[in-house]
Amino acid sequence: MKRFFSLFLTLCTPVFAADPVESDYYKITTFETPKETALEVGSIDLLPDGKLVMGTRRGEIWVVSGAGSSDPSAVSYTLFASGLHEVLGIAYNPKDKKIYATTRHEITRLSDTDGDGRADVFDNVNDDWGVSGDYHEYAIGSRFDQAGDLWTTLCLTGSFSSAVPFRGWAVRVKPDGTMVPTCSGIRSPGGIGFDAEGEVYYVDNQGPWHGSCTLQHLVPGTFQGHPGGNEWYALAPNMGPRPIDPSPEAFQGNGGRREARPGGDPGRLVKERERIKELLPPAVYLVHGKIGNSSSAIICDTSGGKFGPFQKQLFIADQSHSNLSRVFLETVNGIKQGVVFPFRLGFASGLIGGRMDEEGRVFVGGSDRGWGARGGKPYCFEKCEWTGKVPFELHEMRAKNDGFELTFTQPVDPATAGDVKSYSMREFVYAYREAYGGEEIDEILPTVTSAKVAPDGKSVRLTVSKLTKGHIHELHFDGVKNTAGQPLLHKVGYYTLNEIPQT
Numbered sequence: 001m002k003r004f005f006s007l008f009l010t011l012c013t014p015v016f017a018a019d020p021v022e023s024d025y026y027k028i029t030t031f032e033t034p035k036e037t038a039l040e041v042g043s044i045d046l047l048p049d050g051k052l053v054m055g056t057r058r059g060e061i062w063v064v065s066g067a068g069s070s071d072p073s074a075v076s077y078t079l080f081a082s083g084l085h086e087v088l089g090i091a092y093n094p095k096d097k098k099i100y101a102t103t104r105h106e107i108t109r110l111s112d113t114d115g116d117g118r119a120d121v122f123d124n125v126n127d128d129w130g131v132s133g134d135y136h137e138y139a140i141g142s143r144f145d146q147a148g149d150l151w152t153t154l155c156l157t158g159s160f161s162s163a164v165p166f167r168g169w170a171v172r173v174k175p176d177g178t179m180v181p182t183c184s185g186i187r188s189p190g191g192i193g194f195d196a197e198g199e200v201y202y203v204d205n206q207g208p209w210h211g212s213c214t215l216q217h218l219v220p221g222t223f224q225g226h227p228g229g230n231e232w233y234a235l236a237p238n239m240g241p242r243p244i245d246p247s248p249e250a251f252q253g254n255g256g257r258r259e260a261r262p263g264g265d266p267g268r269l270v271k272e273r274e275r276i277k278e279l280l281p282p283a284v285y286l287v288h289g290k291i292g293n294s295s296s297a298i299i300c301d302t303s304g305g306k307f308g309p310f311q312k313q314l315f316i317a318d319q320s321h322s323n324l325s326r327v328f329l330e331t332v333n334g335i336k337q338g339v340v341f342p343f344r345l346g347f348a349s350g351l352i353g354g355r356m357d358e359e360g361r362v363f364v365g366g367s368d369r370g371w372g373a374r375g376g377k378p379y380c381f382e383k384c385e386w387t388g389k390v391p392f393e394l395h396e397m398r399a400k401n402d403g404f405e406l407t408f409t410q411p412v413d414p415a416t417a418g419d420v421k422s423y424s425m426r427e428f429v430y431a432y433r434e435a436y437g438g439e440e441i442d443e444i445l446p447t448v449t450s451a452k453v454a455p456d457g458k459s460v461r462l463t464v465s466k467l468t469k470g471h472i473h474e475l476h477f478d479g480v481k482n483t484a485g486q487p488l489l490h491k492v493g494y495y496t497l498n499e500i501p502q503t
Helices: 002-012 227-235 268-275
Strands: 026-030 041-046 052-056 061-065 076-081 089-093 098-102 107-111 121-126 139-144 150-154 169-173 179-184 189-194 200-204 213-217 284-286 295-300 314-318 323-332 335-344 351-356 362-367 379-386 394-400 403-408 424-430 440-444 447-453 459-465 472-476 492-496
Touching: 026 335, 041 089, 041 362, 041 379, 052 089, 052 098, 052 351, 089 150, 098 139, 098 150, 139 189, 150 189, 179 227, 189 314, 189 351, 200 295, 213 295, 213 314, 284 323, 284 335, 284 492, 295 362, 314 351, 314 362, 323 394, 335 394, 394 492
Parallel strands: 041 351, 089 139, 189 295, 295 351
Antiparallel strands: 026 379, 041 052, 052 061, 061 076, 089 098, 098 107, 107 121, 139 150, 150 169, 169 179, 189 200, 200 213, 213 284, 295 314, 314 323, 323 335, 335 492, 351 362, 362 379, 394 403, 403 459, 424 440, 424 472, 447 459, 472 492
16 A cells, blocks of 8 residues: 555656756767877867867877767777977868968978878978977967968966067968067967957966956957067067056955945056057956866857857857856947856866867867866867757847846746846956956946846846946846746856947
C-alpha cells in the first residue's frame, strides 16, 4: 500500500521545468589535440574547403580538417610550419592563396611551393617595429581588412614604458609591405578584430591608465589612453603632433561612496577628453571580475542567423575566465559605445584565439600559461555552436536622452517587464590614472522611474533618473519574464555611456 501511495504522489506531483542554462542554447565541443605538441592556440583563420589554420604561442602553424563535422573524432591536424616566434595573428589571403603570420617581431608570408603540405618559403613582409626582449612585448595581428591591410597592436615594454619603436601602438601593413603608424595609446592588447561593417577594434587589458579590460575602437589618428609609447610620434609624421599627456595624479573620485544623487561628476576621463583632443574613450568596459579579467579574441557574428539571434554583435573571449561575453554597439554623437552581457562559461582553458565560420560555428583555443585560467586545462581547442533553441535574453540596449530602450529575443510578460521593481541600476566609473587598475568608484544609484512595454512585447522603454556621462550603467533586470513565465538566461548588462543622445 505504501508503495502504491508513493507512486501515486509521484505521478500527481507537478513537474516544473528547471531554469534555463547556457548549455541548453550553446553547445561546447572539446577536441583532442595533437599528442606531439601543447596546442596553445593564439590565432585562427578560415581556409578554403572548410579547413582552419591556427597559429600557436609556441610558434607553430597547424592546418585543421574536420572541425566542422558533427563527429569530434573527424578532426585531424597537419603541421604547416614551426620555429616562429608566438603566432598571435594568422590571416589567409585569398588573392595570393598564402598564409600570413603575425609574430613578435614581424609579419611573415608562408608558401608551400612543392605542395607537400609544409611551408618551405618564409618571406618577411614587414618588421618595422622594435623588440627588446621583454616578455610583455606581444604583437597581436588581424586578418586582412577591406583595403587589404593587416593591423597589428603592439604591447608596451612592461606595463608603463616603450623601450623600442612603436611599442604601445597600432600599425597597419599595406599590401606593398609598408607600415603605417595608425593609433597610439595601446597598453597590453589581447585581441583585434572587425565588426560587420569592417570597423576595427582591439581589447586592452587592465593596468596603468586602464581600470578594467576594455573594447576600443581603432580610429586612425587617435590616442587610446596610455601615454607610454607617445615618444614615437617623432617617427610617425602622418599622425601629426604628439598629444598632450594625461595628468599623472591618481584621481580617486569620491572614494567609492554609494550616493543616491540626481547628477554626479562625469569623471576625469570625460574631462581629459575635452583637454586631449586625440583621446578616444573605450567603447565598452569589460567590467573587471564580472565579465572577465584578461580579454582576448574579438569575434563578429556574420553568419546571418546561424549562431542564433545575435547577428552582427561581437563576442569577446577571455583568457582568465575561460568564457565568451557578448557586446552590442551603437554610435552616439560620432562615438562608439554599448553594452556587454555574460554569454557562455565553461571552456576548458584560457581562450586566446577565436574565429566564426560561415555556418555560425565558433572555434576557440588557448592556454593557461602565465596567468592561469578557470577552465583548468593547460590548453584547448574547442567549438561552440547554437543548438537551435532561442534563449530569452536582452538582445539590445540603446541609450536615450533620459534612459534606455531594451529589446528582447522573445516577447516579454507585460506585467513583469512593465514593473519598475523588475529593474535596478547602479552607475560607476574607473579612475583614469597612472596606477595599475583600480576599483569601481563614484557609485551613483539612479532610479528607474518608468518601464513602458511596446505593443509587440519585444521592447521596453526605461526612464532613468539620472544618466551620467562617462559612467558605466549596470542594469539588473531580475524580475523580467517572457510570456511563458520564464526568466532571462542572463540578468545583467553593463552599458558604457560615453555620450548621452539628444533624443
